[in-house]
Amino acid sequence: MVTTGTVAVAQKVQFTEYDLANGLHVILHQDKSAPVVAVSVMYHVGSKNEDTARTGFAHFFEHLLFEGTDNIKRGEFDKIISSNGGQANANTTQDRTFYHELFPSNQLELGLWLESERMLHPVINEEGVRTQNEVVKEEKRQRLDNQPYGKFADEIFQRLFAAHPYRWQPIGSMAHLDAATLAEFKAFFKKFYAPNNAVLSIAGDIDIEKTKALVKTYFEEIPKGPEVIQPNITEQPLAHEIVDTVYDSNIQIPAVFAAYRIPGMKSRDSKVLEMMSAVLSGGSSSRLYKKMVDNKKNALQVSAFNYGLEDYGAYITLALPNNNASLDTLLADIDAEVVALQTNLISEADYQKIQNQFENGYVDANSKMLGVAENLANGYTFHNKNTNQINQELDEIRSITREEIREAAKKYLVKNQRVVLYYLPAK
Structure with missing residues (x-):
């Protein structure tokens, strides 16, 4: 990175990529500026790949695959990582599950072994399922059920989508997880957690040729799985504006949301809408902040953002009132902008x-190396196998015109094509 005035200028990210015979796509980025390495695996499976009667499986596996393997005792996965100076985590979206470790670079081989173990022979048994079922339930209580405004995305998406599996959130249904059999969990793993549905992305202080040899050692033997066909579901346009009310016992201050269905992240318009968000609410000098928080002082908080996903997205605006301002006034102020x-x-x-x-x-x-590893994997997974999207993203942003921003606002932010949600304290 170099700096010109107050603007940081991006430099090209160099990478090497190739496929193993079993279909695993491998991406390697060498950066010797610090003695660290990020090892990550992105599986192209999220909540949109689930059965309507078995939601929450992808997020459940985010937890379950830390349980242990044939060669790693139950509960030892995290201990091995921390005792070797590493950190690990995972997260699940509607579209993918991302596992990652950050290690001192001399522990690269350990990171590769751990991820190959997770892919090759995890232990999926009744004890692990029971344990992680309770973990997921507690996470749902903390992050959604007991979190102020925690269910706003769930409430918006179930109204914004009628046919597409985006209508449920990655956390899924606890009743579905309770009802699932061990055979169903094993079948879900076999279908989606195979090398041909994954990207192994490694970034940091590595030797490319030595890393290739290690990848071959640990991943080549893993058998290819069945071909994964991603959902291809087209939503019909909303017939009219949907206005609804939600009550939340965790809040004292109401809120108003307006959400519009928009194209997925592969679309150029998705980037245009991201830029539009910066105009409306990107910092204290943005239009909505200056108008409603600074000048009129009728909002405690106001925001507009692009919730981008693979197939579709949601463009969401929201505001919390100040000085007893009405929610209708806040919505009108946002609509005016x-x-x-x-x-x-x-x-x-x-x-x-x-x-x-x-x-x-x-x-x-x-x-940071983890950011590079994830962005390289994102490019391949979500942009038609174009790993170099990481280097093209800024050029795309720079090519977007002011006229495109205006046209995207006209095309997508249409009142009769949105969900308006009044989010109120429970009585």
Whole structure:
């Protein structure tokens, strides 16, 4: 990274990529600036790959695959990592599950062994399922059930999507997990957690040729799984504006949300809408913040953001009232700024400001090895196997015009094509 004035300038991310015979896609990035290495595996499976009567499986496996393997005793996975100076975690979205470790670079082989163990022969038994079922239930209580506004995404997506599996969230249904058999869990693993449905992405202080040899040693023997066909479900446009009310016992301050269905992350318009979000609510100098928080003081918080996913996305605006402002007033103020975007081009100064914001954000996201490993895997998984998307993203952002921002606002932020949710304290 180099710096020009106050703007960080991104440098090209070099990488090597290839496939093993079993279909595992491997991406290697060498960076000797620090003696660390990120080892990650991204499986192209998320909640959208689940059966409607067995939701929550992908997120459940995020936990279950830390239980142990034929060669790692139950409960030892995390201990092995921490005792060797490493850190590990995983996360699940609607579209993928991402496992990762960050190690001192002399523990690269250990990281590869752990991930190959997870893929080759995890232990999936009744004891592990019971244990992780309780863990998932507690996570749901903490992150959703007892969290203020914790269910807003769930409430929005179940109204925004009628046919697509995005209508449920990755946490899924606890009743579905309770009802599932061990055979169903094993079948889900066999179908989705195979090398041909995964990307192994390694970034850091590595020797490329030595790493290739280690990858071959630990992953070549893993058998190829069945071909995974991703869902291809088309949503019909909303027939009219959906207005609804949700009550939340965890809040004292109400909120209003407005959500629009938009194209998925592969679409250029998805990037255009990200830039639009920066204009509306990207910091204290953004339009909505200055208007509603600073000047009118009728909002404690206001935001607009692109919830981008593989097949579709949701463009969501929200506000929390200040000084007893009505939710309808807040919604009208947000809508007025949307109309302004639909009517007039943003200024050259605003355009340059958001360009700088995106460039700094890009550099920051790729300043750590784990970020590089994930972004390389994202490019291959979600952008038509274009791993180099990591180097093309900024050029795409720079090529987006002010006219495109105006046209995207006209095309997607349409009142009769949205969900409006009044989020109120439970009585």
